[in-house]
Amino acid sequence: QLVQSGAEVKKPGASVKVSCKASGYTFTDYGISWVRHAPGQGLEWMGWISGYNGDTKYKEKFQGRVTMTTDTSTNTAYLEMRSLRSDDTATYYCARDHDTQADYWGQGTLVIVSA
Amino acid sequence: DIVMTQSPLSLPVTPGEPASISCRSSQSLLDSDDGNTYLDWYLQKPGQSPQLLIYMVSSRASGVPDRFSGSGSGTDFTLKISRVEADDVGVYYCMQRIEFPFTFGPGTKVDIK
16 A cells, blocks of 8 residues: 655745655565656656665656655655646656556645645 | 557447557567566546556456456557446556656547447
């Protein structure tokens, strides 16, 4: 099970940190992908982090503005996004991701960026 | 980045009838090192998180009815629903995971006629 933090409303230029707490499996055996769904758009893969050693892979458009981290003591993954813009308004999902599939997904966190 | 395309983008269906969605990738999703092809299918039902349907082209995820099947190779893939049910409505996405960044297709919206 993956349980995400609650909805956020942020002003342009601010930062947001979304959490994703995992349970029911060995956190370090799997990675976590982050995917967002903007209104009226399709799904967009943002990046992946290893639950084992924290290695990350980011989509280039997010490089430098997004940081994915994990805390293995609490089995929690985090997505931090800085310099928010209105087009970052979206629902952000975490998903347990190993080599062949993203099989469990969080419930989603709505982030609204508005002045 | 690998570009994923899907057709059709909208698919009205009749309950009990079959349905088919096509997905194409801009390059082969076959990993020559391990022989696996890394193509997933996901369904996002209205108001819900995406859910995994099919992984590695044709393997059904746990709990997915056998009405759903995946096929294809290389750059051309198909998701078939043998008999559509009302609960199958939503947006279907294919996604490649052979290389980073993973990329999704634009989605196919399936609704009932």
